[in-house]
Amino acid sequence: xxxxxxxxxxxxxxxxxxxxxxxxxxxxxxxxxxxxxxxxxxxxxxxxxxxxxxxxxxxxxxxxxxxxxxxxxxxxxxxxxxxxxxxxxxxxxxxxxxxxxxxxxxxxxxxxxxxxxxxxxxxxxxxxxxxxxxxxxxxxxxxxxxxxxxxxxxxxxxxxxxxxxxxxxxxxxxxxxxxxxxxxxxxxxxxx
Amino acid sequence: xxxxxxxxxxxxxxxxxxxxxxxxxxxxxxxxxxxxxxxxxxxxxxxxxxxxxxxxxxxxxxxxxxxxxxxxxxxxxxxxxxxxxxxxxxxxxxxxxxxxxxxxxxxxxxxxxxxxxxxxxxxxxxxxxxxxxxxxxxxxxxxxxxxxxxxxxxxxxxxxxxxxxxxxxxxxxxxxxxxxxxxxxxxxxxxxxx
Numbered sequence: 122x123x124x125x126x127x128x129x130x131x132x133x134x135x136x137x138x139x140x141x142x143x144x145x146x147x148x149x150x151x152x153x154x155x156x157x158x159x160x161x162x163x164x165x166x167x168x169x170x171x172x173x174x175x176x177x178x179x180x181x182x183x184x185x186x187x188x189x190x191x192x193x194x195x196x197x198x199x200x201x202x203x204x205x206x207x208x209x210x211x212x213x214x215x216x217x218x219x220x221x222x223x224x225x226x227x228x229x230x231x232x233x234x235x236x237x238x239x240x241x242x243x244x245x246x247x248x249x250x251x252x253x254x255x256x257x258x259x260x261x262x263x264x265x266x267x268x269x270x271x272x273x274x275x276x277x278x279x280x281x282x283x284x285x286x287x288x289x290x291x292x293x294x295x296x297x298x299x300x301x302x303x304x305x306x307x308x309x310x311x312x313x
Numbered sequence: 314x315x316x317x318x319x320x321x322x323x324x325x326x327x328x329x330x331x332x333x334x335x336x337x338x339x340x341x342x343x344x345x346x347x348x349x350x351x352x353x354x355x356x357x358x359x360x361x362x363x364x365x366x367x368x369x370x371x372x373x374x375x376x377x378x379x380x381x382x383x384x385x386x387x388x389x390x391x392x393x394x395x396x397x398x399x400x401x402x403x404x405x406x407x408x409x410x411x412x413x414x415x416x417x418x419x420x421x422x423x424x425x426x427x428x429x430x431x432x433x434x435x436x437x438x439x440x441x442x443x444x445x446x447x448x449x450x451x452x453x454x455x456x457x458x459x460x461x462x463x464x465x466x467x468x469x470x471x472x473x474x475x476x477x478x479x480x481x482x483x484x485x486x487x488x489x490x491x492x493x494x495x496x497x498x499x500x501x502x503x504x505x506x507x
Contacts, residue, residue, distance in 0.1 A: 144482075147489035151463060153470045179489075182496045186464050189445040190438070191346045192355060198345075202337050202366050206330065209371060 138165065138172055146172065150180050318382035325373045333373075336382075337366055343466055344390060350461050351394040352401075353450050361397060365390045383468065384475045391458055391476055398454070448498040456491035459484055 148154050149162050166173045217225075316332075318339070324332035344365060349358035368389050376385065449457055455477060462468040462476065470484045477484065 144485040144489045147492055148470065148485045151470070151488070153485070178496060179492050182492050182499070183464065185499065186445060186460075186495065188438075188441060189350075189449075189465070190442050191342065191465075192349050192358075194341050194345050195359065198341055198359060198362070199334070199337055202341075202363050203330070203334060205363060205367055206333065206370050209367065210330075 138169055143175070146176050147179055150176060150183060319378045322373065322376050322382050323378060325370070326376060333370055336369075340386060341366075344386065347387065347461060347466055348390055348394055350446060350449055350465065351391075351457065352397050353446055357397065361390070361393050364393055368393075381472060381475070384472045387462065387466070387468070387472075388476045395454065444499070444502050448495055448502065451498055452491055452494055455479075456487050456494065459487040460491035460495070463488055 145154065145158070145162065149159060152159075154162070162172075166176060316335070318336065321332040321336050325336065341362065345358050345362045348361045348365075349355055352358060352361070365386065369386060376382075449461065452460065458477060459473050462473045463470070468476075470481050470488075474481045474484045477487075
């Protein structure tokens with residue numbers, strides 16, 4: 122039997138090394154570190170015996186674990202999975218309502234099965250899960266449309282409003298024109 | 314031509330059973346081995362593998378190609394295994410370790426002592442595998458999952474982090490601790506101490 126050797130190494134690494142923490146040594150042997158860090162650790166391992174021994178032991182454990190071997194899948198596994206899948210599909214079809222079957226038949230015959238079914242599925246899901254939001258949005262939309270349709274301002278009133286606005290503008294323009302020019306600082310400083 | 318798992322899954326979403334069969338062929342072996350290492354029961358591992366594939370098929374419509382299929386598959390399998398272990402503990406199903414009296418080494422059982430005298434290489438290999446499997450079952454769940462996925466399923470740390478729902482740093486720590494503990498357990502098992 123292949124042996125898993127117990128090797129005694131100095132147990133002087135209670136404190137973490139500057140470069141390599143213990144977790145990173147495992148990641149190092151799994152090649153899960155970025156290139157620059159691997160390079161740093163490789164250089165560190167040349168100098169630090171404790172870490173080098175640690176890596177060696179971890180590697181040894183990993184190699185040993187890989188010898189565990191695999192179990193073989195029984196011959197009928199795939200067939201039994203596919204049989205169960207067929208049963209699931211049949212069960213799902215039986216659960217489908219008559220309307221769903223008719224709609225599917227029509228969609229398949231028209232050749233637009235994926236988009237329409239996806240759309241209707243999404244719509245149904247949204248209505249089921251977010252019905253309060255949908256109802257409030259729909260209510261708001263209906264009220265807005267009704268309001269816009271019913272509001273019809275008369276032509277005369279509208280014309281008067283425009284005329285009033287124009288005169289207001291003119292008045293304000295005149296007021297601005299009639300303001301006295303600001304006196305400059307020099308006019309105050311001039312000797313009387 | 315090689316078709317990626319994600320493409321096969323997209324075909325499967327559209328009801329292509331051939332694509333699903335190809336996925337089962339690809340993953341049946343690694344999946345059964347993964348579950349077997351987790352729960353240490355071959356027949357139950359087959360059942361759970363079937364259940365995993367069925368769940369994949371049923372929830373194919375919810376699959377989004379942004380997620381890796383492999384991670385998704387192993388996440389489903391891991392959840393099933395966790396449930397199995399939980400149910401076992403509720404039913405008080407005894408593991409081999411639990412049958413051994415407290416303080417006694419699990420590997421020094423009658424079985425191990427008997428096989429020691431068998432010269433056949435195959436049997437020795439089998440014994441070695443058995444010891445490793447038993448040692449794996451002694452690890453805490455997360456450590457076992459992380460170590461099994463990295464060592465035997467060749468998953469990246471990121472994928473393991475996704476499956477366990479933790480950070481990559483946490484996966485690093487889990488794997489390191491798992492290796493350290495395995496080392497101690499294997500030495501304790503006394504297999505060929507020199």
